[in-house]
Amino acid sequence: MRQVVALLILCLLAGMIVMPATLRIGPYTLYRPRIDIPIGSRRIYRDLELKLGLDLQGGTHLVYQADTSKVPGQNIDAAIRATRDNLERRINLLGVSEALIQTSQVGSDHRLIVELPGVKDVNQALAIIGQTAQLEFREPKSASPSAASDFVPTGLTGKDLRLAQVKFNNGQAVVGLDFTSEGTKKFSDITSRNIGRQVAIFLDNQIVSAPVVQNAISDGQAIITGSFSVDVAKQLAIELNAGALPIPIKIVEQRNIGATLGQQSISKSLLAAGVGLVVVWLFMLGNYGLKGLLANLALVVYILVSLSVVKLVPITLTLAGIAGLVLSVGMAVDANILIFERIKEELRWGRSPATAMELGFLRAWNSIRDSNISSLITAGILFWFGSGSVRGFALTLTVGILVSLFTSTTVTRTLLRLVYVRNRA
Amino acid sequence: MSEIERKSSIDFIRYKWLYFGFSLLILIPGVISLIVYRLNLSIDFTGGTLLEIQTKSPLSHSAIQEVAKSQNLELSSIQDSADKTYLLRFKPMTADQNEKFKQALGEVTEKRFETVGPVVGLELTRKALAAVGIASVAIVLYIAWAFRQVPKPYSPWKFGVSAVVALLHDALVVLGIFSLLGHFMGVEVDALFVTAMLTVIGFSVHDTIVVFDRVRENLPKMPQSSFADVVNFSLSETLGRSLNTSITVLLTLLALLLFGGESIRWFVVALLVGITSGTYSSIFNASPLLVLWESRK
Numbered sequence: 066m067r068q069v070v071a072l073l074i075l076c077l078l079a080g081m082i083v084m085p086a087t088l089r090i091g092p093y094t095l096y097r098p099r100i101d102i103p104i105g106s107r108r109i110y111r112d113l114e115l116k117l118g119l120d121l122q123g124g125t126h127l128v129y130q131a132d133t134s135k136v137p138g139q140n141i142d143a144a145i146r147a148t149r150d151n152l153e154r155r156i157n158l159l160g161v162s163e164a165l166i167q168t169s170q171v172g173s174d175h176r177l178i179v180e181l182p183g184v185k186d187v188n189q190a191l192a193i194i195g196q197t198a199q200l201e202f203r204e205p206k207s208a209s210p211s212a213a214s215d216f217v218p219t220g221l222t223g224k225d226l227r228l229a230q231v232k233f234n235n236g237q238a239v240v241g242l243d244f245t246s247e248g249t250k251k252f253s254d255i256t257s258r259n260i261g262r263q264v265a266i267f268l269d270n271q272i273v274s275a276p277v278v279q280n281a282i283s284d285g286q287a288i289i290t291g292s293f294s295v296d297v298a299k300q301l302a303i304e305l306n307a308g309a310l311p312i313p314i315k316i317v318e319q320r321n322i323g324a325t326l327g328q329q330s331i332s333k334s335l336l337a338a339g340v341g342l343v344v345v346w347l348f349m350l351g352n353y354g355l356k357g358l359l360a361n362l363a364l365v366v367y368i369l370v371s372l373s374v375v376k377l378v379p380i381t382l383t384l385a386g387i388a389g390l391v392l393s394v395g396m397a398v399d400a401n402i403l404i405f406e407r408i409k410e411e412l413r414w415g416r417s418p419a420t421a422m423e424l425g426f427l428r429a430w431n432s433i434r435d436s437n438i439s440s441l442i443t444a445g446i447l448f449w450f451g452s453g454s455v456r457g458f459a460l461t462l463t464v465g466i467l468v469s470l471f472t473s474t475t476v477t478r479t480l481l482r483l484v485y486v487r488n489r490a
Numbered sequence: 491m492s493e494i495e496r497k498s499s500i501d502f503i504r505y506k507w508l509y510f511g512f513s514l515l516i517l518i519p520g521v522i523s524l525i526v527y528r529l530n531l532s533i534d535f536t537g538g539t540l541l542e543i544q545t546k547s548p549l550s551h552s553a554i555q556e557v558a559k560s561q562n563l564e565l566s567s568i569q570d571s572a573d574k575t576y577l578l579r580f581k582p583m584t585a586d587q588n589e590k591f592k593q594a595l596g597e598v599t600e601k602r603f604e605t606v607g608p609v610v611g612l613e614l615t616r617k618a619l620a621a622v623g624i625a626s627v628a629i630v631l632y633i634a635w636a637f638r639q640v641p642k643p644y645s646p647w648k649f650g651v652s653a654v655v656a657l658l659h660d661a662l663v664v665l666g667i668f669s670l671l672g673h674f675m676g677v678e679v680d681a682l683f684v685t686a687m688l689t690v691i692g693f694s695v696h697d698t699i700v701v702f703d704r705v706r707e708n709l710p711k712m713p714q715s716s717f718a719d720v721v722n723f724s725l726s727e728t729l730g731r732s733l734n735t736s737i738t739v740l741l742t743l744l745a746l747l748l749f750g751g752e753s754i755r756w757f758v759v760a761l762l763v764g765i766t767s768g769t770y771s772s773i774f775n776a777s778p779l780l781v782l783w784e785s786r787k
Contacts, residue, residue: 120753128610171613187603188585317607319585323600330751341745345738352734384754385682391746392689392761395739402738403700406731432703435636436696442628443692447685450621455685462689 068479072366079369082113082376100377113376116163117182118383118457120322121331124182125190128318131175136312144312145175147224152177152194177314187321200226200305201267202252204259213272216265221251229305231298232288238298240289240305249285257281268301334387341391342368345398353405359480360401360473367397367472374464386457393465396440400473404429419485426478433474437466499723506778513659513775516767520666523673529665530672532680535615537608538566539580541588542601548574549595557594563587569676575601582607618684622661625688629695630654637702641709644717648783653698656768656776660694661687663767664760671756682757690764693739697732697772702780704728718781725777736769 081098088095100111119126129152136144145168156164156179165180184190200223203216210216225248232241244252255264256278265275266289274291293301345364349357371390375382408425416424444466447459533540551568554576558565564581571577582605583591592598633650640646664687671677704724712720740762747758 128607130607130609174609188589191585316584316605318605318610320602320604321600322602330753333749333751334746334754337746337749340749341742344741344745348734348738348741384751385685385757388746388750388754388757391742392739395735395742398738399696399735402734403731406728406734409730410727428707431707432700435703436699438636439629439632439695439699440692442632443625443688446621446625446628447688450617450684450688455681458682458685458689 068475069483072476072479076366076369079366079373082373083369086114111377111379115376116379116381117331118381118386119180119182119320120384121382122182123322124180125184125187126318126320126322127179127181127191127194127316129177129179129194129314130317131177132313132315133173133175141175145177148312148314149177152179156181156194176317187319191316191319201270202255203265203267204255205262205265208262210263210265210275213265213267216267216272216275219251219255219264221248221255223305224248225251226305227285229302231295231302234288234290237290238293238295239291240293240298240302242287242289242305244285244287246285249283252285252287253281253283330384334384334391338387338391338394342394345394349398349401355484356405356408356481359484360398360405360477362480363401363472363476364394364397366476367394367469370472371461371464371468374468375461380460380464381457382461383457385455386461389458389461390465393462393469396437396466397469397473400429400433400437400469401477403432404473404477422481422485426474430474433470437470440466499719499726500729502722502725502773503718503778503781506774506782509774509778513771516663517659517666520663520669523669524666527669527673529669529679530677532678533579533604533606533611534680535611537582537606537611539583539588539606540602540604541578541580541591542571542575542603543578543592543595543598544572544575544601545595545599546574546597549576554578554595557591561587561591561594563591614681614684618681618687621684621688622691625691626654626657629657629691633695633699633702636699637706640706644709644784648780649702652776652780652783653695653702655779656698656771657691657694659771659775660690660764660767664690664764667763668756668760671759677756682754683760686757686760686764689761690768693765694768694771697736697768698776700731701725701728701772701777705777705780717784721777721781725773729773732769732773736765739765 084095084097086097088097097113099113100109102109131145131148133141133144149166149168153164153166156166163182165178167178169176169178179194181190202219202221204219206215206217221244225244226242227245227248228243230241230243232239259278260280261278263275263277266273273289276290289301342364346361349360349364351357353360371393374380375390380386404425407429408421411421411424411428412418441463444459444463448456448463554568555565558578558580563583565578566581567579569577584605585603588600588603592600630647630650630653633653634646637646637649640649668677668679668683672679701724704727705721708720708724708727712723715723743758743762743765747755747762750758
């Protein structure tokens with residue numbers, strides 16, 4: 066009896082997670098709860114919305130290759146992380162909610178994968194992400210430089226910048242620079258060895274200004290003057306703050322999926338899932354009668370629980386991911402079929418119904434375990450192999466296998482015992 | 491073996507050469523096609539640009555060709571995907587080039603724009619091969635381990651290898667059929683196809699393991715019977731389960747095929763072919779092979 070109560074509680078919880086944000090039943094409106102648990106300084110927050118992949122809600126998928134050839138080996142990871150953070154800041158400027166930025170390493174190649182759900186204007190996205198406001202201070206090769214090529218890099222770049230902001234100098238908009246401690250030291254060295262000479266400020270390899278150094282500057286402050294309008298100065302400050310990328314990146318893959326295609330995919334997959342489910346229900350009912358009906362109930366529990374897991378983790382659902390879930394419906398009943406066939410055999414061998422039932426579960430377990438482990442192995446390899454949609458499939462398949470192991474054994478057995486006890490009483 | 495058991499047992503193993511022959515009948519055209527036509531690889535593997543556009547008024551293929559040519563774009567194929575909707579394949583191109591191209595075509599709506607660099611494609615190929623290889627090895631190891639208690643003189647390794655031969659059979663059936671589909675119907679092999687292949691591999695052993703598990707269970711119970719008899723008996727016992735399970739999985743896949751979106755259609759076809767082959771091979775290839783091998787002592 067205790068198991069039945071636990072099962073009911075599980076269904077109730079899963080139902081609360083799976084339900085839409087608001088549900089109207091007659092005069093009552095039910096609201097889906099949120100999860101918000103503080104653990105020390107961290108907190109676990111889940112709004113329990115179903116996260117849809119790019120192929121379902123439309124959007125842009127970009128893969129950048131990072132050029133790490135100029136970064137010393139031990140600094141690569143840090144540089145990639147910094148680049149990632151920079152990209153994130155730039156994307157936040159775009160105002161995309163739930164953008165996803167991942168890094169991946171293939172051999173010695175480092176990649177940055179950017180997913181922008183709902184972004185239709187790819188060109189704008191590309192422009193903002195690809196914006197390379199590369200700030201660089203260069204010093205002259207000779208005492209009197211005459212062209213931009215007469216300046217050589219000093220090693221003081223946008224990386225050493227703490228903050229850039231618009232300032233006014235005699236009514237003229239300028240961009241004030243505030244260096245990090247390391248940048249301050251570099252800037253102090255550069256200015257002290259170039260007193261009376263020009264130091265040039267380059268932006269994206271273009272010379273912006275080349276003031277003459279009056280004296281060494283050790284407070285880490287500098288300004289970029291130019292005939293900027295206030296707007297241009299503001300834009301420049303934003304780009305500088307968003308950060309010059311520590312490493313140059315180049316686009317190697319780009320996919321843009323229209324939202325209409327995504328909408329169609331969702332409704333079609335839902336229909337397919339529904340039809341598949343009904344067909345499996347009928348099949349089980351026709352083949353196994355009352356036991357089949359109980360397996361079908363277990364299947365409902367399976368759907369509730371696996372969708373809850375997808376929402377709780379949360380796993381981003383892709384088209385292939387839905388296919389994985391639908392496929393695992395077929396697998397969820399497999400375990401039940403194994404058990405029921407085994408029960409039939411035990412009955413044929415002359416066992417009493419109660420013993421046959423318990424033995425059926427017990428003896429079918431080896432096959433169920435072994436065959437599902439082999440499926441889990443391939444799902445694991447799929448996860449390693451894939452990115453994006455392939456991973457989505459591997460994840461939902463794994464969830465499907467694990468949840469179905471639970472529902473098709475424990476849940477079905479609980480239901481069967483319940484019916485059996487009733488019958489005897 | 492008791493009289494009842496003997497009656498309920500079907501002699502599967504007797505016709506083993508017939509089953510192997512049938513498998514070859516399916517495999518040979520596919521393998522020839524694989525050698526001659528290879529696979530029709532998508533931009534996921536080869537790198538390139540895929541552009542799907544919908545126009546206000548119908549455009550002729552030659553008009554699209556013309557525009558591409560005038561902009562120095564290498565347009566490798568044009569396909570009608572729906573009404574006034576075209577699927578175009580190019581050598582890799584940039585977003586700027588795409589904008590210009592669309593402007594030149596007049597009023598068009600972009601439904602899909604995908605570019606994969608050649609390096610990324612090469613990597614996918616390498617990873618896909620590695621994934622299939624690793625999966626096969628992992629499964630041999632797992633089965634050999636899971637069947638370590640098989641009574642002597644039978645070898646757990648023979649169980650593992652037989653299962654993997656059946657698995658490779660299924661993989662080859664799917665590859666062969668997709669090579670033919672690629673050549674005659676222009677069906678492309680993409681990253682999702684590799685996913686389908688790996689899933690088929692997982693399912694193939696799934697079925698085989700259920701049969702082998704029963705063989706393991708029956709071996710100590712039937713000390714008087716020959717190995718072939720034990721396998722026959724085990725196959726007969728598990729036949730109901732094998733068929734019912736495959737039917738439910740195939741039913742869900744059919745639902746996906748008929749009602750699911752177009753973008754996963756061939757993914758589902760690959761699964762359908764592979765899982766059908768997987769059920770066949772677990773009964774008609776893996777088990778007879780095990781008998782053939784274990785009897786040669």
